[in-house]
Amino acid sequence: MKTAVIFSGQGAQFVGMGLDFIENIPQLKIRIEAMSEQLNIDIIEALNDKEKVNDTRYTQPLMVVVEMIIHDYLVEQGLKIDGYTGFSLGEYTALYAAGYFNETATLKIIDMRAKLMQEASLNNPGAMAAILSLTDDVVEAICKNASDNDHIVVPANYNSDGQLVISGAVSAVDKAIELAKEQGARRAMKLNVSGAFHSPYMKQAGHSLKLYVEDFTIEKPTKVVYANTTAKPLEYHDVLNEIYEQISSPVYFKQTIQQMVEDGFERFIEVGPGQVLTGLVRKISPNSQIYNVSKFIDIKNIEEILK
Numbered sequence: 001m002k003t004a005v006i007f008s009g010q011g012a013q014f015v016g017m018g019l020d021f022i023e024n025i026p027q028l029k030i031r032i033e034a035m036s037e038q039l040n041i042d043i044i045e046a047l048n049d050k051e052k053v054n055d056t057r058y059t060q061p062l063m064v065v066v067e068m069i070i071h072d073y074l075v076e077q078g079l080k081i082d083g084y085t086g087f088s089l090g091e092y093t094a095l096y097a098a099g100y101f102n103e104t105a106t107l108k109i110i111d112m113r114a115k116l117m118q119e120a121s122l123n124n125p126g127a128m129a130a131i132l133s134l135t136d137d138v139v140e141a142i143c144k145n146a147s148d149n150d151h152i153v154v155p156a157n158y159n160s161d162g163q164l165v166i167s168g169a170v171s172a173v174d175k176a177i178e179l180a181k182e183q184g185a186r187r188a189m190k191l192n193v194s195g196a197f198h199s200p201y202m203k204q205a206g207h208s209l210k211l212y213v214e215d216f217t218i219e220k221p222t223k224v225v226y227a228n229t230t231a232k233p234l235e236y237h238d239v240l241n242e243i244y245e246q247i248s249s250p251v252y253f254k255q256t257i258q259q260m261v262e263d264g265f266e267r268f269i270e271v272g273p274g275q276v277l278t279g280l281v282r283k284i285s286p287n288s289q290i291y292n293v294s295k296f297i298d299i300k301n302i303e304e305i306l307k
Contacts, residue, residue: 001289002082003267003305004260005074005097006281007067007090008294009251011193012274013059015050018066020296021073028069035065038107056121056194060089060114061107067093067272068103070293074271077299078306083233083265085226087277088157088198088251091242098221100239105216109243112212116205117195117247123204126196127173128156130165133186139164142183146176156198158254160283165191167199202248210244231255233263253277257284269293269302 022028022044036043039061047066052058067090075081084094092113096106131139136158143153143166153168153176166176173190180188196202218239227234229245231252257268257280267289270277278292291302299306 002265004083004265007086007093008272009087010089017273064110083224094225098223098225120205121195124201127170128167128191131180133162142179157251160280167196206244206247
């Protein structure tokens with residue numbers, strides 16, 4: 001049975017995430033101290049700080065740290081993995097897990113990504129909203145109708161059938177919410193985020209991040225990663241372009257899971273805070289085996305797989 005690990009994205013974070021792993025696995029304390037030095041963040045303290053956990057500048061590196069340590073522990077326990085994907089931020093953990101970047105490079109890259117996205121949010125204030133129960137083509141048309149030359153809104157996250165997140169200028173997002181309600185959306189609501197992520201307003205951040213990553217060694221991967229921007233296996237020569245495009249392009253999560261199922265993946269294990277992706281995969285592919293490892297106790301749910 002082909003097994004995929006999928007990594008959570010920003011929005012799934014919670015105060016204290018990952019601390020139970022650090023408490024239960026003694027050798028992790030040394031690793032976390034080293035990571036803290038590299039990031040210039042006291043990771044343990046930050047994971048206990050509600051403001052930092054929910055501040056993009058800290059959320060991104062903290063989530064990737066938690067996902068890395070959980071993934072690596074599961075591999076040490078014998079988990080056999082055939083491929084990876086991640087939701088937005090989670091794609092960077094996938095790149096690490098598949099072998100494209102080592103730990104140090106991954107931490108530096110995600111730290112820079114967080115800084116650049118925070119800057120972009122301040123320079124181009126925006127908003128995001130979730131639209132429920134409308135088809136993708138209807139929401140795409142709504143985005144076009146709500147946009148003008150100066151203020152645009154675009155599809156940002158294709159989560160599952162009937163669940164699409166939009167992103168853009170505040171006024172355009174507000175207009176799109178009104179249009180969605182007129183079209184019969186069950187819910188159309190703004191999300192508690194600090195910017196217009198996965199929209200053209202993040203383009204400069206993507207450009208700057210690509211330039212930054214050019215200085216790092218990109219290793220040959222040991223496993224396949226399915227890319228957010230294409231829903232297809234990532235080609236080695238496209239890694240830099242994926243990093244550039246992903247920050248301002250839609251996340252095709254629904255299409256990614258559909259493609260992975262078509263390619264023979266039957267088991268999906270969400271690794272990282274929360275259970276958002278677990279719920280989405282259940283909607284996208286009800287016949288797949290789906291597990292979640294967010295807390296240390298969750299390892300009991302996959303003990304049979306580890307044998």
